[in-house]
Amino acid sequence: MRSARNLRRLSASGLSAVAVVALTTAPAAARPGVTAPSDSTCSLVSSTWQAEAAVNTELTERFDAYGNSGVGWTGGDSTYSVRQRGGRTLWLFSDTFLGPVNPDLSRPTSVPFLNNSFVVEKGDKLTTVTGGTSEQPDSLVPPDEADTWNWLGAGVETRDSLDVMFLEFGVFGPGTWDWEWRENKLVRFDPKTYAVREVVPMPSSADIQWASWIERRGRDTYVYGVEDQGATKYMHLARVSGDDLTQPWSYWTGDGWSPDEQTSARIMPGVANEYSVTKFKDGYLLVTHDTSELFSRNVVAYMSCTPYGPFTRATTLYQTPETGQSGSYGNPNIITYNAHEHPDLRRGNQLLLTYNVNSLDPNADLYDDVTIYRPRFVNVTLTRVHAEGTR
Numbered sequence: 001m002r003s004a005r006n007l008r009r010l011s012a013s014g015l016s017a018v019a020v021v022a023l024t025t026a027p028a029a030a031r032p033g034v035t036a037p038s039d040s041t042c043s044l045v046s047s048t049w050q051a052e053a054a055v056n057t058e059l060t061e062r063f064d065a066y067g068n069s070g071v072g073w074t075g076g077d078s079t080y081s082v083r084q085r086g087g088r089t090l091w092l093f094s095d096t097f098l099g100p101v102n103p104d105l106s107r108p109t110s111v112p113f114l115n116n117s118f119v120v121e122k123g124d125k126l127t128t129v130t131g132g133t134s135e136q137p138d139s140l141v142p143p144d145e146a147d148t149w150n151w152l153g154a155g156v157e158t159r160d161s162l163d164v165m166f167l168e169f170g171v172f173g174p175g176t177w178d179w180e181w182r183e184n185k186l187v188r189f190d191p192k193t194y195a196v197r198e199v200v201p202m203p204s205s206a207d208i209q210w211a212s213w214i215e216r217r218g219r220d221t222y223v224y225g226v227e228d229q230g231a232t233k234y235m236h237l238a239r240v241s242g243d244d245l246t247q248p249w250s251y252w253t254g255d256g257w258s259p260d261e262q263t264s265a266r267i268m269p270g271v272a273n274e275y276s277v278t279k280f281k282d283g284y285l286l287v288t289h290d291t292s293e294l295f296s297r298n299v300v301a302y303m304s305c306t307p308y309g310p311f312t313r314a315t316t317l318y319q320t321p322e323t324g325q326s327g328s329y330g331n332p333n334i335i336t337y338n339a340h341e342h343p344d345l346r347r348g349n350q351l352l353l354t355y356n357v358n359s360l361d362p363n364a365d366l367y368d369d370v371t372i373y374r375p376r377f378v379n380v381t382l383t384r385v386h387a388e389g390t391r
Contacts, residue, residue: 042305044283045312048385051301053318056352056377062124067374070099072128073119074107075366075373077337077356078274082155082162083344084191091119092164094151097366097373098128098137107370114139115149116166118194129194141187141196147171148182153211153274156221158243161197162189165211165223165245181228184210186245200246206261208236213276213340215307216243222307223249226273227266233273233291234266237308252308267309268302276340277307280382286311287341287353297323299339299355299378317380322357322372333360334372351380 067074076093084090096117101107116139118129132138141150148170155164168182184202189195202210206227212235213224220239227234237252238261250257254265275288286302299318302311320336321328339355346352354375359365366373 042281042283044281044285045303045305050383050385051315051317051380052383053378053380056379059352059377062121062126063374063377064371066119066126067370068101068105070101072099073097073117073126074099074101074111074370076117077358077373077375078152079338079354079356079375080152080154080274080340081342081344082157084157084162087122089121089345090155090162091121092152092155093117093119096130096139097370098130101370105370107367109367112137115143116140116152131196140189140194141166141199144168145170150185152187153209154214154224156214156216156243157191160191162191162194163187163245164189165202165214166199167209167211181209202245203238203249203261206236206264208261208264209273210236210238212271212274214245215277215279217279217307221245222277224275224277225264226271226275228273232269233271235268235271235275236264237267238264268311272338274338274340276343278341278343278346285341285351287317287339287351289337289339289355290316295323295335295337297321297327297336299353318353318378320355320357320376322376329369329372331359331365333365334358335360336376349382351382353378353380 074097076096078092078094080092082090094116096114097107098112114130114137118140120127120129130137131140131142143149148168150166150168153165153167155162164187166185166187168185169179170182171179183204186200186202188197190197208225208227210223210225212226215222220241221243223238225236227236238249240247240249248259250259251261251264253263270290270292272289272291275286277284277286283303283305284307288300290296290298290300297320298316301315301317304311322334323336324334325332327334334357336355336357339353342352342354354377356375357372359372
């Protein structure tokens, strides 16, 4: 059942040589179901950019060594992060395997499988945080009832708490695919002990999963979501004044903001369930897996002058080397998904991206090889080649 649930997550959503690709921004063509607010100009969108990508070996080796040791977290997905006070980085994971790990880097079928966990990074040390006890670990946010589970999304640290958006899913029938998203919730944690302080129901009436990304900008906090229609996924955007997500939300309608969630507009298709929209230069950078094709290996970028678009046409930032029969595992069941940036760990024009690796046959592959079900860490450096009108 645990591995089957991991397989369900796939539908909701090695080292490589340095890759260099040209990223040229150009206005996106009008598409059905996409809002097109009035144009604004910024140098980010009017420039041509070159992207150079390479594996971040430091984080890759740190997480591999920790996961292979079998002392706590041995694999997971989602891979959001929050930079905390005291020099800590908190890594947030949804489905999670714990140790032990066999000497041949397989995992016993009896290992705990949770639906959410944290890993604290301080210096070069990693520590796993779960619910339950050391003898019987549980998810940090366990289900409210049988046949439901909670996957986490983006999080932020406020002055008083650690706030993380969660998505509740549940089973509605006996079939493998008889499950669905139910509601959004905000979980407030103690930022030091990570104990759950409260669970707050969040807007959930418009079939939008409000957990893809959280971006603080000026006096507002933007909350990005996904309307998951299966083959097609649409970006949506809400905002709240200040940093308290329990305050009233307003929603981007395509030409303004409304307090009615039902008026939330489709900004663009092609995003993944998890993506990032971050301030970059004088505009905004969207990083996402390309969901316009099934089980894509392409991590792509869009650019905009505003947090609500229009976003420029995507180009490839990175191609994941693990994917499919021709990938590094030589396994047609291996897929990659849910790439996004970690802006708190950005260094100038060098971005840190992560993406997740999984298998369409988790009952076999994820127990045979612990190295599969882990995030990959990639540095991407963006260089401005020229601005419009300088050719």
